[in-house]
Amino acid sequence: MEPKHFLVTGGAGFIGSHLVDALLEQGHTVTVLDNLTTGKLKNIAHWMQHPRFRFMCGSILDVKLVDRLTAEADSIYHLAAVVGVKYVVDDPLEGMLVNIKGTEIVLEAALRHHRKVLIASSSEVYGKSNQVPFRETDNSVFGPTSIPRWSYALSKALDEHFAFAYHRQRGLKTVAVRYFNAYGPRLDPRGYGSVVARFITQALTGQDLTVYGDGQQTRSFTFVQDTVRGTMAAMSTPEGEGLAFNIGNAHETSIEALAHQIRAIVGADVDVIRVPYAQAYGSDFEETRRRLPDHSRAVEILEFRAKIPLDVGLQKTIAWFEEHQDELIST
Numbered sequence: 001m002e003p004k005h006f007l008v009t010g011g012a013g014f015i016g017s018h019l020v021d022a023l024l025e026q027g028h029t030v031t032v033l034d035n036l037t038t039g040k041l042k043n044i045a046h047w048m049q050h051p052r053f054r055f056m057c058g059s060i061l062d063v064k065l066v067d068r069l070t071a072e073a074d075s076i077y078h079l080a081a082v083v084g085v086k087y088v089v090d091d092p093l094e095g096m097l098v099n100i101k102g103t104e105i106v107l108e109a110a111l112r113h114h115r116k117v118l119i120a121s122s123s124e125v126y127g128k129s130n131q132v133p134f135r136e137t138d139n140s141v142f143g144p145t146s147i148p149r150w151s152y153a154l155s156k157a158l159d160e161h162f163a164f165a166y167h168r169q170r171g172l173k174t175v176a177v178r179y180f181n182a183y184g185p186r187l188d189p190r191g192y193g194s195v196v197a198r199f200i201t202q203a204l205t206g207q208d209l210t211v212y213g214d215g216q217q218t219r220s221f222t223f224v225q226d227t228v229r230g231t232m233a234a235m236s237t238p239e240g241e242g243l244a245f246n247i248g249n250a251h252e253t254s255i256e257a258l259a260h261q262i263r264a265i266v267g268a269d270v271d272v273i274r275v276p277y278a279q280a281y282g283s284d285f286e287e288t289r290r291r292l293p294d295h296s297r298a299v300e301i302l303e304f305r306a307k308i309p310l311d312v313g314l315q316k317t318i319a320w321f322e323e324h325q326d327e328l329i330s331t
């Protein structure tokens with residue numbers, strides 16, 4: 001692909017910073033727009049002096065700033081969001097404002113300047129559907145509006161609706177990627193509640209690994225390099241425009257099995273214990289039992305499938321946590 005200038009919203013975050021690495025390594029120019037709420041400067045510090053890199057500290061809710069940066073770029077990776085169920089349960093209003101209004105601002109700027117936009121969506125849009133594996137055309141099954149937890153899933157589903165309406169009605173080039181539990185170096189243990197980060201931190205600090213519920217719920221853990229590869233494939237494939245794609249590992253792992261695997265790799269002398277959901281998230285929490293992507297659309301149209309096995313990805317992630325243990329614990 002010829003070198004392009006990409007605007008990456010949320011580029012100081014976990015997935016965003018790995019995307020920035022890959023784009024710059026491939027010779028592209030990158031502008032990051034991030035307000036550093038959950039993102040960190042140290043995730044992108046190694047690029048700060050690079051001539052093809054620019055960091056703008058600001059919000060996607062700043063209409064003028066988004067408009068200017070969009071005009072200057074060729075295409076937009078829109079990853080900025082209030083991420084994860086835990087943050088949204090704590091502050092659903094902020095989550096909806098950033099995830100819905102912010103995305104609308106990005107899409108409108110893209111339309112004004114005729115730029116292609118990739119929207120970072122989530123496996124959460126399938127809600128508590130038990131029709132597994134999830135296909136992109138399946139129904140979403142959300143819980144009641146009295147439970148704030150579902151506002152994150154709904155905000156991401158609405159982002160997709162917005163993007164596809166702009167595509168169908170106004171001709172905007174857009175694509176959505178539904179991420180399934182990305183993990184890897186730079187995961188924030190104090191962040192939105194990644195279970196991988198929590199288990200690794202507990203194991204490295206000699207604490208018991210806390211499994212919520214019965215631990216038999218499953219997730220499809222996807223190493224972040226695979227996540228980024230799928231994201232870039234979605235952006236660069238014209239046939240994918242107007243569609244959503246599952247970007248995830250086609251293998252599911254129970255949370256309890258994950259805990260045992262991490263404990264074994266770290267070699268920690270700790271227990272794996274069960275904690276009721278209510279203790280972790282409050283009494284009205286609703287959990288999704290299984291989350292597994294059907295990856296056939298991504299394979300057929302994007303020629304993408306996740307490749308990195310869980311044990312390999314976990315070893316790399318744990319090695320990174322070991323290297324950064326002091327700063328992770330002290331900050």
Ligand SMILES: NC(=O)c1ccc[n+]([C@@H]2O[C@H](COP(=O)([O-])OP(=O)(O)OC[C@H]3O[C@@H](n4cnc5c(N)ncnc54)[C@H](O)[C@@H]3O)[C@@H](O)[C@H]2O)c1
Pocket residue numbers: 009010011012013014015016033034035036037038039040058059060061078079080081082083084098102120121122123124178179180181182183
């Ligand atoms: N990590 C996953 O497994 C996963 C799963 C599903 C979906 N996603 C989606 O992928 C995207 C990236 O998530 P992540 O895991 O890297 O989380 P992250 O929290 O590390 O990244 C989100 C980034 O957005 C920034 N941000 C938040 N509000 C902003 C605002 N108003 N203006 C500018 N920047 C703002 C944060 O500072 C952060 O850098 C998000 O859209 C998220 O919803 C992630």
